Amino acid sequence: xxxxxxxxxxxxxxxxxxxxxxxxxxxxxxxxxxxxxxxxxxxxxxxxxxxxxxxxxxxxxxxxxxxxxxxxxxxxxxxxxxxxxxxxxxxxxxxxxxxxxxxxxxxxxxxxxxxx
Amino acid sequence: xxxxxxxxxxxxxxxxxxxxxxxxxxxxxxxxxxxxxxxxxxxxxxxxxxxxxxxxxxxxxxxxxxxxxxxxxxxxxxxxxxxxxxxxxxxxxxxxxxxxxxxxxxxxxxxxxx
Numbered sequence: 001x002x003x004x005x006x007x008x009x010x011x012x013x014x015x016x017x018x019x020x021x022x023x024x025x026x027x028x029x030x031x032x033x034x035x036x037x038x039x040x041x042x043x044x045x046x047x048x049x050x051x052x053x054x055x056x057x058x059x060x061x062x063x064x065x066x067x068x069x070x071x072x073x074x075x076x077x078x079x080x081x082x083x084x085x086x087x088x089x090x091x092x093x094x095x096x097x098x099x100x101x102x103x104x105x106x107x108x109x110x111x112x113x114x115x116x
Numbered sequence: 117x118x119x120x121x122x123x124x125x126x127x128x129x130x131x132x133x134x135x136x137x138x139x140x141x142x143x144x145x146x147x148x149x150x151x152x153x154x155x156x157x158x159x160x161x162x163x164x165x166x167x168x169x170x171x172x173x174x175x176x177x178x179x180x181x182x183x184x185x186x187x188x189x190x191x192x193x194x195x196x197x198x199x200x201x202x203x204x205x206x207x208x209x210x211x212x213x214x215x216x217x218x219x220x221x222x223x224x225x226x227x228x229x230x
Contacts, residue, residue, distance in 0.1 A: 004158075037221075043205060045159070045221035091158050102211075103149065103172065104219060106158035 002027045004094050006107035013082045014115050020067075021077045021110045023092030031097040034068065035104070036077045039089040048090070051075065053097070079112075087114045118143065120210050120222035121190075128228045135195040135202070137225045141210030148191040149219060150183060153205040165191060198229045 003026045013019035025034070036048040051059045051068050058066050063080045079086055092107040121140040129135050141148050146167055151159040164172040165185040176183065180198075185191040195202055205226050209219035 042223070043226075044223050045207060045209075047218060047220075050218065101172075102147070102164055103161035103175070104151075104159070104209075105161070106151075108156075108158045 002094050002105050004092050004105050004107040006092050006110050008110045010111045010113065012113040012115055015082055015084060017082055018078060018080045019082055019112065021090050021112065023075045023107060025073050025075065025094050027094065029096055033095045033097055034075045035093040037091045037093060039091065049077070082114050084114050084116065087112060120208055120220050122208050122222035122225050124225060125223060126226045128230065129198045130230050131199055132197050135198050135227055137193040137206050139191040139208030139222060142220055145210035145212045147211045147213065148185050149209040150193050151207045151209065153207060159207060200229050203227055203229045
């Protein structure tokens with residue numbers, strides 16, 4: 001069974017600085033998707049970024065980028081120029097790309113604080 | 117284009133009552149997923165449905181929980197005889213087809229069992 005591990009329950013970063021959130025996963029599959037979701041105090045789940053496992057190039061979305069290391073099964077999220085609105089829970093997530101297993105597996109989350 | 121709709125947003129029930137949570141997927145989406153988030157935890161998959169079919173209910177508790185997605189109308193997650201441990205946020209997500217890479221989440225229903 002696939003698992004997703006986020007080893008940092010909480011992190012803090014100064015406004016305008018850069019922060020990296022860690023995520024590792026375990027799978028025997030070769031084709032899959034990885035995601036980072038943001039959950040602000042409203043608790044709405046917001047997709048931040050996604051990565052296809054077959055792509056070697058790291059995904060980027062404006063100030064958000066990932067460091068995808070397939071062999072190491074690592075998928076970290078880098079937030080540049082942190083803003084107060086980035087304060088939220090961040091969840092790393094995994095989904096198979098083949099077969100009929102369509103569910104998303106989430107890590108336990110990292111709570112990110114932005115210090116003004 | 118409206119997103120995934122869930123109602124009610126907040127639901128309070130006493131132990132032993134029934135809870136019914138509704139999810140209307142995005143327009144054109146025929147696949148619905150239910151997830152549960154316990155306090156300070158990540159989301160856990162419960163069930164995956166297509167219209168009139170349950171495809172995967174491997175994450176659903178064996179008793180008291182049921183889900184449906186009828187031909188017409190929203191998907192319903194039903195919890196009978198609720199207990200305090202059922203207190204959680206329940207999220208619905210939808211996608212347009214099987215293995216669509218992105219699931220779009222609704223705002224969730226916060227269930228509190230007194």
